Amino acid sequence: MQSxxxxxxxxxxxxxxxxxxxxxxxxxxxxxxMVNQLAGNMGGxxxxxxxxxxxxxxxxxxxxxxxxxxxxxxxxxxxxxxxVAMQQRVGITTEVVDADQVRGxxxxxxxxxxxxxxxxxxxxxxxxxxxxxxxxxxxLGRGARLIQDCAVTGVRVxxxxxxxxxxxxxxxxxxxxxxxxxxxxxxxAAMAGLDIPLTVWRHDVAYVRRPPDIGRHVGFIDFDNLFxxxxxxxxxxxxxLEDGNPIDGDPDASVSSATAGFELRAAERIVRRxxxxxxxxxxxAHSGQDGITPDQHPIIGPAxxxxxxxxCGYSGTGFKTAPAIGDxxxxxxxxxxxxxxxxxxxxxxxFAEGRxxxxxxxxxxxWR
Ligand SMILES: Cc1cc2nc3c(=O)[nH]c(=O)nc-3n(C[C@H](O)[C@H](O)[C@H](O)COP(=O)(O)OP(=O)(O)OC[C@H]3O[C@@H](n4cnc5c(N)ncnc54)[C@H](O)[C@@H]3O)c2cc1C
Numbered sequence: 519m520q521s522x523x524x525x526x527x528x529x530x531x532x533x534x535x536x537x538x539x540x541x542x543x544x545x546x547x548x549x550x551x552m553v554n555q556l557a558g559n560m561g562g563x564x565x566x567x568x569x570x571x572x573x574x575x576x577x578x579x580x581x582x583x584x585x586x587x588x589x590x591x592x593x594x595x596x597x598x599x600x601x602v603a604m605q606q607r608v609g610i611t612t613e614v615v616d617a618d619q620v621r622g623x624x625x626x627x628x629x630x631x632x633x634x635x636x637x638x639x640x641x642x643x644x645x646x647x648x649x650x651x652x653x654x655x656x657x658l659g660r661g662a663r664l665i666q667d668c669a670v671t672g673v674r675v676x677x678x679x680x681x682x683x684x685x686x687x688x689x690x691x692x693x694x695x696x697x698x699x700x701x702x703x704x705x706x707a708a709m710a711g712l713d714i715p716l717t718v719w720r721h722d723v724a725y726v727r728r729p730p731d732i733g734r735h736v737g738f739i740d741f742d743n744l745f746x747x748x749x750x751x752x753x754x755x756x757x758x759l760e761d762g763n764p765i766d767g768d769p770d771a772s773v774s775s776a777t778a779g780f781e782l783r784a785a786e787r788i789v790r791r792x793x794x795x796x797x798x799x800x801x802x803a804h805s806g807q808d809g810i811t812p813d814q815h816p817i818i819g820p821a822x823x824x825x826x827x828x829x830c831g832y833s834g835t836g837f838k839t840a841p842a843i844g845d846x847x848x849x850x851x852x853x854x855x856x857x858x859x860x861x862x863x864x865x866x867x868x869f870a871e872g873r874x875x876x877x878x879x880x881x882x883x884x885w886r
Contacts, residue, residue, distance in 0.1 A: 605636075
């Protein structure tokens with residue numbers, strides 16, 4: 519019933535090991551990194567799902583391998599080096615680069631001489647509409663049925679087991695129900711009698727028209743200035759902020775415009791780092807929402823009545839991981855725990871048991 523990337527990617531596919539899948543992902547605005555953290559700014563290594571989309575999924579995900587830079591403050595150098603070493607151990611193409619190398623990769627950048635960054639030459643970004651559309655086409659081709667504009671209004675349970683859902687257009691029978699409802703996932707979980715620690719995270723993005731003398735640039739996250747950026751096509755650049763993202767809102771809230779004042783804050787951040795963008799013009803800005811959890815990692819696994827599964831709480835980082843996690847979750851549902859234990863840490867029980875997920879070498883809190 520759901521049409522986000524997770525709702526579309528839980529059809530069984532070839533059962534690769536989860537970490538192996540993660541290692542192969544290339545993706546979104548962030549580059550590859552943090553393979554040990556599902557919802558980190560992972561992206562990936564060698565040409566798999568996103569770079570090899572046509573063979574793996576079919577269609578086109580609009581992947582552009584523009585490269586990715588992770589900028590951190592000099593104080594976070596040790597953490598950056600540890601993360602790069604960890605990523606290299608699992609086969610990701612990444613290296614630590616110094617300030618002069620960063621200047622070569624991102625001409626015009628204002629950066630201190632003692633600042634370092636991680637550089638992933640093969641990372642990039644993909645187009646969410648094309649990726650989701652081709653996942654949909656692949657699912658339909660394998661026998662999935664799409665019902666649009668039809669909300670699930672209840673989860674039907676007989677005894678201890680799920681037997682289907684109620685929808686705005688009647689009942690649908692089924693032994694498995696997966697809650698992949700993004701910002702609305704708490705509501706759907708409540709229909710199965712579950713109270714999950716998931717609230718709504720809102721995120722604004724701005725698109726600016728690059729001055730004609732600035733070409734397509736590398737994508738980057740600037741943890742020093744709490745923003746990220748990447749080109750969008752030939753003429754535009756996307757700018758978004760790590761801080762000031764409203765939490766606890768209404769999943770039904772309109773997302774057609776950005777939060778008041780966002781455009782100015784975004785402009786100030788990118789111009790601080792790349793003064794040439796002072797000549798850029800605002801093209802547009804809008805917002806979007808996702809479910810966020812206390813540790814900003816997803817909730818994946820069975821919960822509540824038998825047959826009910828959670829696949830939600832991606833906390834703003836679920837696009838890049840959707841194909842890989844979808845494969846693992848499909849294997850887990852269809853074949854049971856023997857198929858994979860990759861997703862075991864992401865179960866709902868971790869919150870009650872105080873086993874929140876934390877990166878070993880994080881750069882501070884994103885989003886909050
Ligand atoms: C502005 C913005 C930028 C982002 N950038 C990135 C990025 O660069 N990289 C990255 O990896 N991630 C990014 N994300 C996060 C990513 O988009 C989400 O994590 C991802 O879309 C979650 O996928 P999903 O399938 O779980 O949920 P969604 O994509 O939200 O889909 C959920 C679907 O469930 C449907 N639904 C809800 N309730 C019901 C119901 N009762 N009955 C039936 N259907 C229902 C909704 O209509 C929706 O179609 C970004 C998010 C935003 C908002």
